[in-house]
Amino acid sequence: MTDRIVEPQGLSRSANELLVMTALDRGAGHGYQLALDVEERSGGAFRFNHGTLYPILHRLEEKGLVAGTWSDDSSGGRRRKSYALTEKGKKHVVAEREAWREFFRRFWPMVEEDR
Amino acid sequence: MNEFGSVLRSLSDRLDLPQPARSRVLIEVAADLADLEAAYVQRGASPEEARVRAAERLDLSDETIRELVRVHGSRLRRGLDRLGETGRRRGERLALVALLVFLVAGTRALLPSWGLLADAGRGLWVVSLVAIPGILLAISKAYALWGRDESDPRKLRTGLDAVLALGGLSAATGLTLWWFGLRTAAEASAQSPELGPAYMIDWLIGGSATVVVSFQAAIVLGILWLLLAGRTARVERGEAEMLLIEELGKPEGGER
Numbered sequence: 001m002t003d004r005i006v007e008p009q010g011l012s013r014s015a016n017e018l019l020v021m022t023a024l025d026r027g028a029g030h031g032y033q034l035a036l037d038v039e040e041r042s043g044g045a046f047r048f049n050h051g052t053l054y055p056i057l058h059r060l061e062e063k064g065l066v067a068g069t070w071s072d073d074s075s076g077g078r079r080r081k082s083y084a085l086t087e088k089g090k091k092h093v094v095a096e097r098e099a100w101r102e103f104f105r106r107f108w109p110m111v112e113e114d115r
Numbered sequence: 116m117n118e119f120g121s122v123l124r125s126l127s128d129r130l131d132l133p134q135p136a137r138s139r140v141l142i143e144v145a146a147d148l149a150d151l152e153a154a155y156v157q158r159g160a161s162p163e164e165a166r167v168r169a170a171e172r173l174d175l176s177d178e179t180i181r182e183l184v185r186v187h188g189s190r191l192r193r194g195l196d197r198l199g200e201t202g203r204r205r206g207e208r209l210a211l212v213a214l215l216v217f218l219v220a221g222t223r224a225l226l227p228s229w230g231l232l233a234d235a236g237r238g239l240w241v242v243s244l245v246a247i248p249g250i251l252l253a254i255s256k257a258y259a260l261w262g263r264d265e266s267d268p269r270k271l272r273t274g275l276d277a278v279l280a281l282g283g284l285s286a287a288t289g290l291t292l293w294w295f296g297l298r299t300a301a302e303a304s305a306q307s308p309e310l311g312p313a314y315m316i317d318w319l320i321g322g323s324a325t326v327v328v329s330f331q332a333a334i335v336l337g338i339l340w341l342l343l344a345g346r347t348a349r350v351e352r353g354e355a356e357m358l359l360i361e362e363l364g365k366p367e368g369g370e371r
Contacts, residue, residue, distance in 0.1 A: 032147040035172070036154060050147060051175035054140065055182035062186060080146040081139075 016056050018100065019046055021085060021093045024066060028084035031057060057083055065089035119148045122170050129180050133348070136187045148173060215338055238292045238325030245288050246332035249281030253339040260346045271347050278343065282336030289329020293322040 007014075023029065023037045034057075035048040060066040066083045085093065123141050130137050148169050155165035252274050259265040300318035304311030 030147060030150060031143065032151040032154065036151075049172055049174035050151065051144075051173045051179050054144070055179060055186050058183065058186045079142050080150075081143045 013056075014096070014100075016048075016052075017060060018093070018096045019048075020053065020056050021060065021065065021089060021096070024083055024085045025090065025093055028082050030080055030082050034083070060089070065092050119145060119166075119170060122148070122173065126175060126180075129175070129177075131180075131184050132187050140183065140187070144173065234320050234324035236321050236325075238289070238296070238321060239328055241292060242285055242288050242325060242329040242332060245281055246285045246329070246336065249278050249285065249332075249336045250339070252281070253278045253336065253343060256343050257339075260343065260350065265350070271351060275340065275343055275347060278336055279340040282333040282340065285329050285336065286333035289326045289333075292325050292329075296322040296325070 019038050020034055023034045023041075026037070029037065031053050032050050035050040035053055039047045057066065057068070061068050061083070064086060066089050067086050068081050068083050070079055070081050123145055126144060127137060127141055130140060132140070151169040151172060152162070152165045155168050156162055160168060256274055256278065259270070265271060296318045300314040303314045307314075
């Protein structure tokens with residue numbers, strides 16, 4: 001049982017952050033990889049235009065929940081930024097999942113048709 | 116020239132961020148666009164189709180741009196960065212030198228035979244505790260920037276804002292001591308009313324000298340910060356432009 005649930009006012013932001021962090025929980029990746037990963041795993045239901053991904057990633061980086069690392073691609077010499085969850089980020093994902101479970105546990109009885 | 120050059124230049128024009136943050140965002144987006152294009156090609160799209168789909172998928176709305184700008188620093192942070200950037204412009208640099216000369220001349224006029232420092236008394240030591248670390252920090256930053264040609268983006272701004280903060284703290288310390296001196300003088304006057312005028316005159320002389328010294332220290336630290344921030348911005352801009360030219364090629368219209 002958690003003492004916190006997702007606040008309705010921040011649903012969209014919180015959902016986007018959790019989708020991105022869950023993708024990162026499966027392994028580090030670049031921005032576009034995360035967008036494709038979320039899209040594929042959701043069967044196309046959740047589709048990030050990857051432009052919208054940057055503010056999310058950069059905000060999470062600012063909060064210390066993910067760490068961005070610049071690297072040079074040995075083949076093309078292009079600089080790339082990849083992201084990975086930090087320890088703080090991993091704990092945050094666990095807490096957020098629980099908060100979302102709690103949200104839906106309270107949400108469905110509110111919106112389901114009377115039976 | 117990057118094949119997404121026009122997309123990235125349009126993004127660059129809309130991103131209200133100082134360098135090098137803007138370049139970092141652009142470089143990240145450039146790499147992702149190229150990788151996304153390659154991913155679409157791998158999935159069977161033609162190169163042209165993949166390029167169009169990758170560019171479409173970027174879709175940076177005004178709201179997303181605003182959010183990016185918001186994430187990359189507060190209004191104060193961006194303002195300070197821009198203030199630092201202005202220090203490298205020739206006209207403003209001349210104005211800065213003129214200001215520096217004026218202040219040095221003014222400081223010399225205010226410090227005949229160390230009288231002002233002597234009047235500041237104990238207040239001088241308290242202000243020194245704040246101002247001297249700031250000056251030492253500024254000197255070490257100056258050595259790193261000019262002596263060692265520091266260009267590591269992770270280290271460039273380390274300690275820079277502390278110089279400015281210590282300048283502000285120095286002025287605040289002077290004002291605090293001034294008010295503290297007033298209270299002390301008032302209490303002493305209450306205990307010995309006949310000596311009240313002498314206590315108040317002591318406070319006026321000592322307190323005002325402390326305030327003058329603390330404000331001079333603040334101005335000097337502020338000028339040092341401006342010079343350091345200007346140099347830092349120039350180094351960052353150079354690094355960022357080098358990265359951008361590598362990624363995008365030289366802009367058609369020259370420097371923005």
